[in-house]
Structure formats: structure tokens, C-alpha cells
Amino acid sequence: MLRSSLLFASRSPAARTLVETTPLTRPVVDRFVAGAAVDDAIRITRELVDSGRLVTLDHLGEDTVQTTDADATVEAYLRLLRLLQETGLSENAEVSVKLSAVGQSLPKGGHRIALENARRICSAAGVVGTTVTLDMEDHTTTDSTLDILAELRMDFPWVGAVLQAYLKRTEGDCRDLASAGSRVRLCKGAYKEPESVAFQDKHEVDLSYVRCLKVLMNGSGYPMVASHDPRLIEITGDLAARAGRKPGEFEYQMLYGIRPTEQLRLAEAGHRMRVYVPYGDEWYGYFMRRLAERPANIAFFLRSMLSR
Ligand code: FAD
Numbered sequence: 001m002l003r004s005s006l007l008f009a010s011r012s013p014a015a016r017t018l019v020e021t022t023p024l025t026r027p028v029v030d031r032f033v034a035g036a037a038v039d040d041a042i043r044i045t046r047e048l049v050d051s052g053r054l055v056t057l058d059h060l061g062e063d064t065v066q067t068t069d070a071d072a073t074v075e076a077y078l079r080l081l082r083l084l085q086e087t088g089l090s091e092n093a094e095v096s097v098k099l100s101a102v103g104q105s106l107p108k109g110g111h112r113i114a115l116e117n118a119r120r121i122c123s124a125a126g127v128v129g130t131t132v133t134l135d136m137e138d139h140t141t142t143d144s145t146l147d148i149l150a151e152l153r154m155d156f157p158w159v160g161a162v163l164q165a166y167l168k169r170t171e172g173d174c175r176d177l178a179s180a181g182s183r184v185r186l187c188k189g190a191y192k193e194p195e196s197v198a199f200q201d202k203h204e205v206d207l208s209y210v211r212c213l214k215v216l217m218n219g220s221g222y223p224m225v226a227s228h229d230p231r232l233i234e235i236t237g238d239l240a241a242r243a244g245r246k247p248g249e250f251e252y253q254m255l256y257g258i259r260p261t262e263q264l265r266l267a268e269a270g271h272r273m274r275v276y277v278p279y280g281d282e283w284y285g286y287f288m289r290r291l292a293e294r295p296a297n298i299a300f301f302l303r304s305m306l307s308r
Pocket of ligand 1: 134135136137162164185187188189190191226227228229230253254255258259275276293294
């Protein structure tokens with residue numbers, strides 16, 4: 001119920017104004033977001049890389065309805081990629097892109113515009129020697145995102161994508177994408193989805209996650225296990241060993257600010273551990289999805305509001 005309300009609020013302009021204008025929201029946001037400026041993103045990336053972790057950077061923004069905003073997002077990614085190269089970080093840091101931020105949700109020709117914009121980002125990533133992963137948004141975008149992935153992979157075979165275990169279709173999508181060179185980031189899923197397309201029960205989502213992970217681990221692609229769930233992390237180790245995968249042949253991924261001690265433990269044990277680092281001004285939707293995931297995050301936020 002609370003999760004549903006927060007996910008509903010994540011797309012409500014009125015709730016957005018309320019949350020954004022509350023002065024004490026900022027310290028809570030800072031726990032999950034690297035900062036507003038690209039320099040903040042570079043500084044945090046440097047700290048994470050120096051501690052043995054890998055990074056994927058997300059320039060915050062989604063549901064863009066103006067072509068100029070989509071263009072500005074592309075420019076922000078091009079600048080970020082140049083800076084990653086100049087600072088020597090492009091070997092250990094890649095970028096994550098939400099297609100709705102680069103035009104997918106534009107009313108006219110959104111799919112084609114997002115494809116061309118994503119292509120520009122991929123070209124720049126190729127030049128600096130890093131990779132791009134396409135985030136997955138709500139289920140109405142899944143087909144379009146997977147079609148764009150297939151188009152991009154013809155020129156940039158290293159482009160990866162997120163699949164969401166809460167969607168009933170995902171086990172099949174994992175089978176389609178478990179081929180050589182394919183990079184799949186498997187997560188549980190963070191949007192409010194109807195019962196017709198998504199498992200609603202947490203346990204069912206976890207079972208689906210394990211089924212999907214088995215497919216990816218037994219395939220010949222590169223699985224990226226995006227979860228903070230201790231049970232799934234343990235199961236990942238077992239499935240990887242059974243599939244004969246060595247530590248460099250899959251990776252763990254977690255969000256910035258969540259379970260940093262566990263991130264370090266995995267990195268120190270010799271695993272590839274990548275942290276998803278969001279930065280920029282458009283933090284609202286991302287932040288509300290993090291609150292929806294975990295009651296402790298909400299309690300932290302409410303305490304900040306009440307202590308005003
Ligand atoms: P949950 O069910 O949220 O948590 C399970 C357990 O993990 C908890 O019981 C607890 O033991 C532990 N845990 C979780 N959070 C914390 C915490 N803050 N502190 C301590 N322990 C904690 N979703 C999308 O829909 N699209 C995307 O493109 C996408 N990209 C992602 C990329 C990455 C790298 C990651 C890590 C997540 C991404 N997500 C995305 C979000 C994802 O779908 C989940 O909403 C989110 O990861 C929470 O699910 P979970 O697997 O961590 O498990």
C-alpha cells in the first residue's frame with residue numbers, strides 16, 4: 001500500500017513540488033545521489049574506483065517531453081564520457097541511459113529519436129573505450145527498449161540492457177539475451193506495474209529472479225546481478241560456481257549509498273562489484289523509487305521532515 005502510494009507520487013507533479021521544496025529533503029537525497037554537477041559524479045567515481053569498485057553513471061532524468069531536453073541529456077552524456085577519459089576513469093566506469101530521457105516518450109517519433117540519441121552516446125562511449133547499459137523503465141517501454149538494444153548491438157555489440165524479474169515475460173527475454181557478448185543487468189524492478197504483466201508478491205518476484213539468473217548464468221552472455229538482497233547474492237555465488245563461471249565472468253551491482261560495506265566485501269573477495277551512481281538535478285523520480293523500496297528509507301526521510 002505504502003509502496004504503491006510512493007510509486008504513484010513518483011509521477012505526480014503536486015507531490016514532486018511538495019517533496020522538492022522541503023528543505024530537509026536534501027540530506028536524504030544526498031545519501032542516494034552523487035550530487036548535481038558532473039564534477040561531483042567524477043569525484044565520487046574516483047573514490048569508488050580507488051576502493052576497488054567499478055561504476056556505472058546515470059545522468060538523472062526521465063519521461064522527457066521536449067526535444068531540447070533530450071538533446072541536453074545527450075550533451076550531458078557526451079561531456080561525462082569526455083571527462084571519464086580525461087581523468088583516466090573510462091576503464092572502470094561506464095554509463096547507464098534511460099531511453100525516456102533521450103526521447104523515447106516524445107509524442108512524435110519517440111522511438112526513432114531515442115535510437116538516434118542513444119547511438120550518439122554509444123559512439124562516444126566506443127571512442128573512450130567504455131560501455132553503455134540501457135536502463136529499463138515501465139512495461140509499456142520494454143518492447144521499444146529491447147528493439148533499440150538489438151539495433152544498437154549491430155554497431156556496438158557491447159551495449160547491455162536491464163531486465164526486470166517482476167515482469168512475467170522476463171524469463172523468456174533472458175533466454176533470448178543469454179548469448180555470447182550479451183550483457184544483461186538483472187534487477188527485481190522498481191515501477192508500479194499491473195498484475196496482468198508483473199508478479200505482485202515479493203516472494204514470487206524473488207523466485208522469478210532466481211529462474212532468470214539460472215538462465216543467464218547457464219548461457220554464454222555476461223550476467224550483471226543487480227540486487228542488494230543477501231539471499232540472492234548468496235544464490236548468485238552458488239549458481240555461478242555450478243555454471244563453471246569464474247569471478248571475472250559475471251558481476252554484482254548495487255546502487256550508490258546502499259549496502260556500501262557489502263559492496264566492499266564483495267570487491268575485496270575478488271569479485272567485480274559495480275556501483276550505479278546517479279547525479280544531476282532531476283533526482284525526484286529516482287529518489288521516490290528508493291523510498292518505495294524500503295521502509296527504513298522512508299523512516300529516515302520522515303524523521304528529517306519532522307525534525308524541521
Ligand atoms: P529488495 O527486495 O528491495 O531488498 C531485499 C533485501 O535486500 C532486503 O530485505 C535487505 O536485506 C536488503 N536491502 C535492500 N535495500 C537495503 C538497504 N538500503 N540497506 C540494507 N539492506 C538493504 N529497476 C528498474 O526497474 N529498472 C532499472 O533499470 C534498474 N536499474 C538498477 C540498477 C542497479 C545497479 C540496481 C542495483 C538496481 C536497479 N533497479 C532498477 C532497482 C531494482 O529494480 C530494485 O528496485 C532495487 O534494486 C531493490 O531491489 P533489491 O534486489 O535490492 O531487493
